[in-house]
Amino acid sequence: MPNIIISKAVLEEKLGKSFSDEELKDRIAMLGTDLDGIEGDNIEVEIFPNRPDLLSEQGFSRALSSFMDIKTGLSTFDVLESDYKVIVDKSVTMRPYTACAVVKNLTLTDASIKELMNIQEKLATTHGRRRKKSAYGIYPLENIHFPVNYIAKDPSTIMFHPLGMETTIKASAVEELHPKGREYKEVAKGWTKYPFFIDAKENIMCMLPYTNSHDTGKVDSSTKDVFIECSGTDLDNVKVALNILTTTLSDMGGVIHSVEVQYDKESIITPELVPTGWDIDIDYINKRLGLTLSEKEFQKLFARMGHEYKEGTILVPAYRADIMHQVDFIEEIAIAYGYENFNAVIPNVNTVAKEDDLEIRKRKIANILAGLGMLETETYNLTNANNQNEKMLTDINLITLKSAVNTEYDVLRAWITPSLMEVLNNNRSSEYPQKVFGIGRVFKEGDTETGVLEQERLAITICDEQADFTNIKQTFDYLMRMLDIEYTMAETEHPSFIPGRVARVTVNDKEVAYIGEMHPQVLNNWGIEYPVGVLELNLSEMFNL
């Protein structure tokens, strides 16, 4: 989630008075943004992804001033009509939607330009899903000749001067040469054509989703009027982005003008800054919260959150992207009411506790083994084929992970013993005997909804100069007597064990365990210099749970 830095001085100017750091900290946290800290003039705030409208200083102070009862209620934004027109060509199938606006009479400073860049970038990262869903461009109006065309073209046929580069290059080279091209080329995977905004005089305005043109898309402090496009794969998404950007510019002092966006079959006029109306049931909200607020109180609380409520209908400002359901107004009321003002009450409802049966048995087993002087270990479910198979001289089918960041942990374990061998290897300089055990999940292919069968297993290793089949069998036998489970043992073969010193254990006609002395080659592979007695027991099978 993105962090933004807000100037305390700017914020206080917007709020109209000054506050102590403590007061601000408290109010900012209670508004539903995560305050990282205040240092000097810098207030660092983490904005949750449901509130992209708070990503700018303007949007943030708008919400805070309302929340702090300084300027409450619905903010309205006028949109003046205009003749500006954007024509969407059928070819932009990869990003078929755009919403555009013009904002005039701006007074931009280096600081406000930087802020604009920032919000544009952060909005594209969150709301635009790292530009995958949408990306946005702001252009000085004076360079643009309308109508503007939004059209997809083969990039090898287009030459333009990307923003931030020295010269004109072929558009097909942007992914290689331009920093944003390199950063976002995943977005355009598989595209043969790319969307461009091209003005009436054939000037390239931008190549999407990467960069504006230097010639027509460079905003500086001399810029008074701007053209904005928000383009992407989802119409609602680009409309909301445009609403957030235009209302921010309006708060900076700009005057918003509409643009006609002409699609193949119909035209739309953007931005639409008319508040959205919702019918809500205040009884539902009261019940969910456990409150009994009156209509009047609802009015006041909604105003505190920047809405306007009247007789069952609420008007929501157009920059709010997160309202999807009535339930979202519950949180608006809860925040306005103040989380700190709720009573914390446990209802008088009777339910019966129940622990999982296998979990109960696992805990019993662990306690029995601890009573024998053994140490319980906790090891990772993720490991690698070298540990699970190569070092163990086995060839077990393993469940693999796709693109694990750590290549040493790219499979799910099929048995626990290798994890304990790793523990023994890590403890070669500690005192012996080392008697350790671990209970954990193992994974193999199976007939389940995911195709993966998961079971719980116990493994025990006794590592000592005197360790042998007898003492691991004694341990196992003691455990089974304590659990009152009968078992039989039969000779078997297993590549990890010394031939003739390994047994298969059967309980209720099911083979549930291997027990034996670890093969010296396996010990060599793990760098272990003392004999090791091993038990690996399938608890899920044995308890049939």
Next chain:
Amino acid sequence: MDIQKIALSLHPLERKVVPALKSHKILEEIMDHTGLQEVEVTRALQWLENKEALKIIKTESETINLGKNGLQYAKEGLPERRLSAELKDRDKSIQELTFVTKEEAGISIGQLKKAGVISMNQGKLHLEKELAESLEEKFIKKSFPLELDALEAQEKLAVANLRKRKDILVVDKIKHLSIELTDIGKELTCCQIKDDVLERLTPHMIRTGEWKGKTFRPYDVKINVPKISGGKRHFVREALDYSKQVWLDMGFEEMKGNMVQQSFWNFDALFTPQDHPVREMQDTFFLNSEGKLPDKKIVQAIKDVHENGVEGSTGWGGKWDEEKSKQNVLRTHTTVLSAKTLSQLKEEDMPKKFFALGKCFRNEALDWSHLFEFNQTEGIVVDPDATFENLLGYLKQFFKKMGFEKARFRPAYFPYTEPSVEVDVWHPVHSKWLEIGGAGILRPEVVVPLVGKDIPVLAWGPGIDRLILDFHKINDIRELYTNNVDDLRSKKSWVK
């Protein structure tokens, strides 16, 4: 101090040593006199010192012996002596020298030139005057070993100079131990020590009654004993079991389930949009396999809620992709178990409370503050009459039982809850708020497709690893799974 009482408590070794102390004060002499080993005598002396019967005096002396070169020089003379002797008859060039090695010549020439004993003339060395006998020369002719402390000032100077030269002297540090009796000690050595005290109580004594009428030697009960260690549960397990007990105390029923889950349950059923960043490979572990979706009815319900919302909501819009929801992942939260549980729940069974405790995963590089496996615990309350106030009530009680008296609640955001809560608990030691976990009421977009009806489901899922790190003062999160046996043996028990 009662001398008789001390005398009575003497260990057999002390009993042997004490009489010797009357006339012997030095370790070696005491050993000779008692016939005991060094370690036995020193232990006895240590115990006697604890009883304030004596004071142990440890001194160190340095003994000087001749080294390899020193032995040779004592016989043949120092290199500078030999060089000056060789030049007595005639001047020689360096190459002509035979009394000294090349290396020795190198050092001696410089030294003798500086002292004005020789000079260099057209490549030949010339003796200017007789070399006087130096302190060092005199010193190496003495008989060794010598005690450094016993030397005269001039000899000490010679030692200091010779020690700068290679292998002439070897100086060994020798430790000496002697004692000085205190008043108690003096009395102790004089008094008659009773000999017939009983040491270890034996089965034989018990059977025969041999102990009757005799005295057991009193032990020093304050003495330090060697540490032992026992078998133990892992400290992470201990903490997890503790939090499980908290859930059980509050009347919750345990949910269990697989770590490998379909995206359908892990994400889609929890209303996580299909283009959400958490569903990308760099955040979540995907498997190289896919699963089989549950029955059509629930798949259709989830599809509808994503595309069109539920009960007047808007949904995420766009097309919901069935293929994407089949992808197997390692569960990213235990909330997936809540979703599955809700899908099985019948209205007549409500109200119900469930909890889960288990490993969750994120595809993350391993370092001191990041692990790809983490423990999450999670609880849900399915209660048609539950309210936000109740959620806060449960949370407060839960964290109180987890050992935090004070909790505060802040607004937060999670895709599947509304309202959402971030819980901070007051850390009494660090005197600050500790962010401990998220909570909320599940959105109707989650509940309606699973349960069939918009019923309040309170949910919270604190991470537990942070509390374990804090309790055991661990800074590197990887230490939770290092399994160093010494460390496991010495970890304190989880008591909250």
